[in-house]
Ligand SMILES: CC(=O)SCCNC(=O)CCNC(=O)[C@H](O)C(C)(C)COP(=O)(O)OP(=O)(O)OC[C@H]1O[C@@H](n2cnc3c(N)ncnc32)[C@H](O)[C@@H]1OP(=O)(O)O
């Protein structure tokens with residue numbers, strides 16, 4: 027029996043607060059999901075949401091899926107309405123998908139309070155709708171909404187819903203933990219009993235108790251062969267079981283090949299593509315695909331990872347298209363300095379004195395308020411300083427005046443073979459100083475006038491009694507090719523930003539050409 031990796035990003039995922047997709051966005055997400063290799067893509071609820079009706083209309087012409095089947099989602103017929111008269115059931119057929127997923131109540135309390143009908147009529151709604159759609163040639167999956175809550179309060183009725191759906195022709199009955207409150211031990215027990223019905227079971231978990239992925243995996247252990255998930259775990263309230271976590275756990279840990287090895291090795295890129303389309307900030311610490319998933323900060327960890335990455339990593343990051351990173355901070359020891367230097371292209375393994383000095387300087391500077399992990403280029407500059415690489419300029423003097431909301435700045439530098447003078451005018455001190463500095467360097471580096479100050483962010487640090495708080499500034503600069511971020515600290519916010527800016531420009535100048543030696 028083929029295992030179903032069923033994605034509902036475009037339906038349940040879009041129930042997440044703040045996730046608003048255009049039809050074009052939905053088509054793009056569908057393409058990315060298909061490239062990744064999911065078995066089914068639930069596209070939305072045609073007939074209920076005009077955008078989704080439009081999505082299925084456009085999908086017919088614009089979506090050429092390689093592997094996945096597109097699925098239309100909707101509810102069973104309304105109570106006391108003949109199935110062929112229900113316009114929403116008609117809209118499901120009009121979507122022209124080969125598969126339809128129906129949502130139906132599996133909890134008697136919901137039948138009474140939310141549907142306001144009888145338990146018998148609810149079973150008839152399920153039976154009629156499944157039969158109607160299968161007679162029209164559709165494969166039908168049935169989402170048994172609130173199955174676990176229903177099982178707790180009225181086990182016989184919840185199981186009856188499963189049986190009636192299967193008898194009517196539903197290919198899979200998907201047990202839904204709609205409120206997301208079920209814990210793994212209970213879910214496992216309930217699934218084991220439900221599996222005795224002999225019906226093909228699926229699982230659909232929400233993350234309200236933080237167990238959506240664990241519950242999904244447990245359901246698979248108990249016999250479910252269809253898992254419903256969403257990219258990045260998007261979904262209403264706390265979200266759904268995360269597609270990427272579930273797919274990697276099934277493929278790498280449980281050896282169920284839900285996607286190919288090649289697809290898995292593209293997974294981090296697919297996750298980024300989908301995050302770019304939805305414009306929802308990806309979670310840095312997301313398992314497998316997060317930027318931080320294989321990032322090491324503590325010195326002891328980095329030292330072990332240098333010997334063998336598997337000592338502090340549960341898998342090889344390349345298996346999911348991710349990579350290992352090292353962070354520099356006051357928690358770094360010599361191993362971290364060496365590893366980070368290597369990441370940046372410097373082999374300092376044979377210069378242990380340099381490594382020790384850098385490690386000590388980092389710890390000391392972090393005590394003063396520097397934060398190297400937010401500004402990797404400051405670390406690189408520190409490394410170059412300790413390797414004896416001369417900076418491209420030294421600051422002789424600088425001046426700044428503010429009048430009428432405008433800032434005038436001038437700088438005088440020592441550069442190789444003489445002095446550099448520059449003046450700048452801006453609405454902020456850092457903008458004026460940036461212009462003045464680049465003006466002073468322009469005679470020896472003509473393209474510097476094209477560089478851009480991307481951002482300057484300041485944080486107020488703890489003040490001690492009677493002393494105002496110092497400022498940490500992180501400045502990002504680009505020369506059009508790459509962006510570098512550096513950090514500066516001073517009692518005065520302008521000086522902190524200005525020190526960071528000088529470092530950023532120095533580093534770009536120093537590293538544009540390979541550094542001799
Ligand atoms: C657990 C899930 O995530 S299921 C998916 C939920 N997704 C959505 O609700 C998004 C799309 N929904 C919609 O656009 C609208 O709610 C519609 C078009 C479906 C219905 O809109 P309206 O007719 O205005 O009804 P309204 O939203 O106020 O209430 C839902 C109705 O559906 C009924 N209903 C709820 N579940 C079911 C079901 N499984 N089968 C049939 N009817 C149902 C409710 O009893 C209620 O009926 P009522 O109008 O007689 O009170």
Ligand SMILES: CC(=O)C(=O)O
Pocket residue numbers: 038129169170171172202203204205230232
């Ligand atoms: C069907 C569905 O989305 C749920 O029960 O959570």
